[in-house]
Structure formats: structure tokens, C-alpha cells
Amino acid sequence: xxxxxxxxxxxxxxxxxxxxxxxxxxxxxxxxxxxxxxxxxxxxxxxxxxxxxxxxxxxxxxxxxxxxxxxxxxxxxxxxxxxxxxxxxxxxxxxxxxxxxxxxxxxxxxxxxxxxxxxxxxxxxxxxxxxxxxxxxxxxxxxxxxxxxxxxxxxxxxxxxxxxxxxxxxxxxxxxxxxxxxxxxxxxxxxxxxxxxxxxxxxxxxxxxxxxxxxxxxxxxxxxxxxxxxxxxxxxxxxxxxxxxxxxxxxxxxxxxxxxxxxxxxxxxxxxxxxxxxxxxxxxxxxxxxxxxxxxxxxxxxxxxxxxxxxxxxxxxxxxxxxxxxxxxxxxxxxxxxxxxxxxxxxxxxxxxxxxxxxxxxxxxxxxxxxxxxxxxxxxxxxxxxxxxxxxxxxxxxxxxxxxxxxxxxxxxx
Amino acid sequence: xxxxxxxxxxxxxxxxxxxxxxxxxxxxxxxxxxxxxxxxxxxxxxxxxxxxxxxxxxxxxxxxxxxxxxxxxxxxxxxxxxxxxxxxxxxxxxxxxxxxxxxxxxxxxxxxxxxxxxxxxxxxxxxxxxxxxxxxxxxxxxxxxxxxxxxxxxxxxxxxxxxxxxxxxxxxxxxxxxxxxxxxxxxxxxxxxxxxxxxxxxxxxxxxxxxxxxxxxxxxxxx
Numbered sequence: 001x002x003x004x005x006x007x008x009x010x011x012x013x014x015x016x017x018x019x020x021x022x023x024x025x026x027x028x029x030x031x032x033x034x035x036x037x038x039x040x041x042x043x044x045x046x047x048x049x050x051x052x053x054x055x056x057x058x059x060x061x062x063x064x065x066x067x068x069x070x071x072x073x074x075x076x077x078x079x080x081x082x083x084x085x086x087x088x089x090x091x092x093x094x095x096x097x098x099x100x101x102x103x104x105x106x107x108x109x110x111x112x113x114x115x116x117x118x119x120x121x122x123x124x125x126x127x128x129x130x131x132x133x134x135x136x137x138x139x140x141x142x143x144x145x146x147x148x149x150x151x152x153x154x155x156x157x158x159x160x161x162x163x164x165x166x167x168x169x170x171x172x173x174x175x176x177x178x179x180x181x182x183x184x185x186x187x188x189x190x191x192x193x194x195x196x197x198x199x200x201x202x203x204x205x206x207x208x209x210x211x212x213x214x215x216x217x218x219x220x221x222x223x224x225x226x227x228x229x230x231x232x233x234x235x236x237x238x239x240x241x242x243x244x245x246x247x248x249x250x251x252x253x254x255x256x257x258x259x260x261x262x263x264x265x266x267x268x269x270x271x272x273x274x275x276x277x278x279x280x281x282x283x284x285x286x287x288x289x290x291x292x293x294x295x296x297x298x299x300x301x302x303x304x305x306x307x308x309x310x311x312x313x314x315x316x317x318x319x320x321x322x323x324x325x326x327x328x329x330x331x332x333x334x335x336x337x338x339x340x341x342x343x344x345x346x347x348x349x350x351x352x353x354x355x356x357x358x359x360x361x362x363x364x365x366x367x368x369x370x371x372x373x374x375x376x377x378x379x380x381x382x383x384x385x386x387x388x389x390x391x392x393x394x395x396x397x398x399x400x401x402x403x404x405x406x407x408x409x410x411x412x413x414x
Numbered sequence: 415x416x417x418x419x420x421x422x423x424x425x426x427x428x429x430x431x432x433x434x435x436x437x438x439x440x441x442x443x444x445x446x447x448x449x450x451x452x453x454x455x456x457x458x459x460x461x462x463x464x465x466x467x468x469x470x471x472x473x474x475x476x477x478x479x480x481x482x483x484x485x486x487x488x489x490x491x492x493x494x495x496x497x498x499x500x501x502x503x504x505x506x507x508x509x510x511x512x513x514x515x516x517x518x519x520x521x522x523x524x525x526x527x528x529x530x531x532x533x534x535x536x537x538x539x540x541x542x543x544x545x546x547x548x549x550x551x552x553x554x555x556x557x558x559x560x561x562x563x564x565x566x567x568x569x570x571x572x573x574x575x576x577x578x579x580x581x582x583x584x585x586x587x588x589x590x591x592x593x594x595x596x597x598x599x600x601x602x603x604x605x606x607x608x609x610x611x612x613x614x615x616x617x618x619x620x621x622x623x624x625x626x627x628x629x630x631x632x633x634x635x636x637x
Contacts, residue, residue, distance in 0.1 A: 005511065005514075008517065009511065012504070017499055317497050319495075320495045320496075321497075321508070321512075322483075323489050324483070324484065324509045325481065325483045325560065326480060327481070328477065329477070330512070404476065408456040411456075411491065
């Protein structure tokens with residue numbers, strides 16, 4: 001391997017056979033390039049899908065009510081069901097040790113909000129302090145709504161990053177008063193949400209304040225919970241399904257709704273969606289691995305093919321070398337050495353180009369289901385190594401055969 | 415290679431002493447190339463013995479065969495068999511590479527042999543930039559480079575015109591004059607008569623083996 005004479009011999013062969021070297025290299029480099037880009041896009045799709053599901057906590061259970069659709073105990077269908085604080089308290093008292101986060105929600109759409117001369121129309125949601133985690137929100141500055149705000153009917157507001165940009169244009173917002181539908185609220189925090197702009201055009205205020213300023217009594221629009229974590233996905237799903245079913249039954253009993261009515265009370269268990277997401281992610285991963293492995297196989301076949309042709313093309317040369325006194329292993333060594341060298345260099349060139357492309361273009365790719373395609377470096381290196389080894393193995397057999405045919409036959413080969 | 419083997423040589427018994435220049439003649443199919451291949455350790459006889467410089471050549475593995483070829487023999491082929499992506503100098507230096515000679519010494523020796531065949535000025539040229547006669551002279555220089563005991567030439571002038579053939583033969587005669595043993599396979603009478611002994615083959619048997627008066631090839635100058 002570190003025989004200088006051998007290297008000189010190989011470099012000479014490479015230098016004098018530029019086209020052959022170029023074609024071999026091109027096929028290896030493009031194979032690696034395609035593979036890495038594919039894996040990158042696969043990762044990008046995973047990222048994209050993940051983002052679609054990341055808006056809210058993945059184990060969130062949401063409850064909202066609608067009008068009844070079934071006549072029950074003498075009550076007509078079409079009755080509007082509204083939840084209130086007692087429903088919320090019932091749920092949390094009954095499941096105290098099961099719940100991780102919990103919040104009631106009272107929301108209003110399209111509330112005109114102004115600060116100085118800037119204004120916008122946003123959704124206002126009265127929530128409990130846990131809602132931050134239910135919505136998977138991160139605070140940029142300040143704090144979230146807390147229990148003190150709820151207890152004291154504070155006129156405090158946490159605004160979305162987009163609201164902040166619209167109204168404050170990058171100026172300091174903490175402690176400023178915004179005007180929401182005619183009522184002054186003090187900004188105590190700015191949050192960001194992985195769901196992006198749509199999720200960041202909301203204003204959160206304490207639930208108690210919301211019920212009071214909107215004259216809603218103790219009504220709630222919806223409830224949101226997450227359950228304590230479980231070790232396995234299956235356990236988590238079973239627990240959350242049981243909880244959802246129990247909650248739905250309780251609410252139906254309390255509001256006198258037919259058990260068969262599937263419109264009046266909606267309990268949405270996002271863990272079921274999360275399962276879809278897990279499955280989808282798994283499928284994407286399998287798919288791209290499948291495609292990747294096929295690409296590697298195609299690459300290996302391509303490299304093998306080229307090695308066969310190279311050995312065939314060099315049969316006469318091998319015969320000459322043998323006649324002159326080359327030993328078989330020196331010939332096998334020479335062919336393999338050259339091919340490993342060329343495939344390795346070409347492989348790394350393909351790798352560098354593809355990584356470079358992903359690095360440059362990746363962050364700009366922000367489609368609905370593809371986000372920041374990137375590839376695990378060690379995976380990419382592994383593929384190059386696999387291709388080089390495969391090329392060497394593929395080259396070995398024809399080289400071995402060529403080195404062992406009688407020189408006189410090799411010399412006759414035209 | 416079919417299953418049916420063909421016995422080409424049917425009993426050859428002859429000895430070549432050091433310094434001889436022998437031509438092997440015969441019509442095509444007479445077995446002259448096969449004989450040369452056996453002598454060149456490129457092929458092996460099914461039966462019989464072959465002793466080269468006191469060494470019995472029998473059942474050699476490829477590695478040892480390669481070493482013997484490198485040490486004892488120099489080949490000159492009809493179709494030159496130069497490696498076409500290597501310069502004349504590198505072609506000549508190749509046997510030395512397989513002897514494990516260092517590069518600078520290799521180049522020096524190869525240059526010496528190129529000078530000997532009158533092609534020093536063409537050292538950096540590729541084979542396809544050379545004429546047929548020049549290619550064969552490069553091949554001769556290559557055959558000489560490893561300083562072998564015996565030069566084996568298979569129709570060395572077969573691809574050359576008469577004038578060039580004579581030039582090449584003059585060179586080969588000069589090499590023989592310096593004491594190298596040379597065997598030439600040819601079917602041309604005039605070439606055969608430029609050697610010192612003619613062995614005539616027919617159907618795998620020697621039908622005639624006679625010493626001849628060597629005709630000196632007369633070419634006025636090298637190209």
C-alpha cells in the first residue's frame with residue numbers, strides 16, 4: 001500500500017488513461033451524489049412531516065362541544081352544548097394523578113388589537129398557565145400566563161411573535177399596553193410556536209379575565225389535557241384512549257346527551273394522530289433506505305461493470321507485464337490499488353459535492369412537507385466505504401482471472 | 415480452450431548453447447510458436463523436460479515462472495506488444511520495475527538500452543508516435559533491459575518491410591555478437607539465413623537442424 005514505486009506506476013496509469021479514470025470516477029461520484037441527495041431529501045421529508053405534527057403537544061387531548069344530533073330523554077336534537085368551569089374541574093378532580101398539563105380555553109376570533117398607530121386582527125384565547133405546554137410554545141421574552149393572573153383576573157397578555165412583529169416592529173414590548181377590542185392589556189411575554197405564523201397570530205390572556213371581559217360567565221369553549229408520560233407508545237395510547245372515552249362519557253351524562261350522539265361532544269386524541277405520524281415517519285425512513293440500498297446496489301453493479309471492462313481492456317497489457325516478469329499478485333494488486341484509489345477519490349468528490357449542495361440549498365428549501373434536507377455524515381461516509389469495498393471485490397475476481405490466464409493467451413487478445 | 419487437446423509437438427530434442435543464434439522455421443501449424451512459448455515459460459509441455467541455464471523448468475507456479483521469465487528471458491514479438499500508454503523509456507524500464515530496481519537506476523539503464531538501439535532521442539515518445547521499426551527496436555531494448563540469458567523472438571520482422579526488417583536483424587546480430595543467445599521464429603528464408611543455425615519443424619517434429627553460414631544484414635543506417 002505504501003510502496004512508492006507502485007504509487008508511481010498507478011499515477012502514471014491514471015494520468016495516461018484520463019478518459020477511463022474520468023468515466024469510472026464519474027459513475028462512482030454520481031452514484032454517491034444521488035444517494036446522498038436522496039437520503040437528504042428523505043431527512044427533509046421527515047423534518048417537514050415532523051413540523052406538521054409539532055404544532056401542539058403530540059399527546060394532547062382536546063375537547064370541544066357542538067350541537068346535539070340525537071333526541072335524548074325528551075330533549076330535541078339541535079341543542080347547543082356549552083361547557084363551563086365545572087366540567088373542567090370535574091375532569092381534573094377525577095384524574096388528578098393522571099394529568100400532566102390541563103387548561104380550559106375561552107377564545108374569540110378576529111379581535112382588533114392596536115398599539116400606538118399599528119393594529120391587527122387576532123384570535124384571543126383565555127387560557128390557564130399550562131396551555132403553553134399544550135400548544136408547544138416557547139417564550140421569546142417575558143413569561144407566560146400563570147395561576148396568579150388567573151386568580152386575580154389580571155389584564156395580562158402573552159402575544160405571538162407575529163403579533164409582536166406587526167404591532168411593535170421589533171421594539172421592546174414587555175410592559176407595554178395593547179388595546180384588545182377596547183380593553184387595555186399589559187404585555188408580559190412573547191412566544192414562538194413551531195406551527196409558524198398561523199399559530200403565532202394569537203394573543204393569550206388569563207381564562208378568568210377572558211370570561212369576564214367577554215361576559216361569558218364561566219363558559220369554556222374547549223378543554224385541553226395531556227396525560228402523564230408512559231414508557232411505551234402502546235401504554236400511552238391505551239391510557240389516553242381510556243381517558244378520552246371516560247371524559248366523553250362523563251360529559252355526555254352531565255349534559256344529558258345521548259351516548260350515541262357523536263356530534264355534541266368531540267374528544268380529539270392527538271396521540272392517534274401521533275401514531276399516524278410515527279407510522280408515516282417510519283414509512284418514509286424505510287422508503288428512503290430502500291431507495292438508498294437500491295442506489296448502492298446500482299452503484300456497485302456499475303462499478304463492477306466498469307472494473308470488468310477495465311480488466312478486459314487491460315488483458316493484453318497484463319499479458320505483456322506477465323511476459324516481462326510480473327507476478328500474478330503484483331498485477332491483481334496494481335488493478336485493485338488503482339480502482340480503490342479512483343473510486344475512493346471519486347466517492348469523496350461526490351460526497352463533498354452533495355453535502356455542499358445540501359448545506360447551501362438545504363436551509364432554503366421550506367416546502368409544506370420538506371424542510372431543511374440534510375444527511376448524517378457518518379451514513380454518507382459509510383456509503384462511500386461500502387461502494388469502494390464493493391468496487392474492490394467486484395474488481396478482484398476479473399483481475400484474479402486475468403492475472404492467472406496464460407500470458408500467451410493474454411497476448412493474443414486483441 | 416476446448417476439451418480436446420491437440421498435440422502440436424510430438425518429440426523435439428535439441429540443445430542450444432550459450433551464444434548461439436538459432437532460427438526456428440516451419441510452415442504454419444508446424445509447432446514453431448508452441449515451441450517458443452515453451453522455451454519462454456509462457457506455456458508448459460505436457461511431457462519431457464526443459465532445462466534453462468541449468469535449471470529444470472517443470473511444474474512452476476506462476477510466481478516462480480514470472481521470476482524466471484524476468485531473470486532469464488527477453489521477449490520480442492511480431493506485434494511489438496509495447497504498453498501503449500507508456501513512453502518508450504518507460505516501456506524499456508518495465509522489466510526492471512518487476513526486478514525491484516529503483517526508479518532513477520531504472521531510467522538510467524533503460525536510457526542506456528535505448529541508446530544501444532539508436533532511439534535515445536525518442537525516449538519520451540509514446541509507441542503510437544513511432545514507426546514499426548522503431549517500435550520493434552524499443553521492444554528489443556526492453557527485452558535486453560533485464561539482461562537476460564536468452565532472447566526469444568517470435569517473427570520479429572513479420573510486421574515490417576524488408577528494409578526495416580534488415581535493420582532490425584542487423585541490430586539483433588549485433589546483440590548476438592556481444593554473446594547473447596538468441597532464438598528467432600520465422601518463416602522467411604532470408605531472415606533465417608541471417609542466423610547461425612536453422613531448425614526446421616514440420617508437424618511437430620524436427621526434420622532438419624543445420625549450421626548455416628551467417629549472412630550479415632546490411633542496412634546502412636538506422637532511421
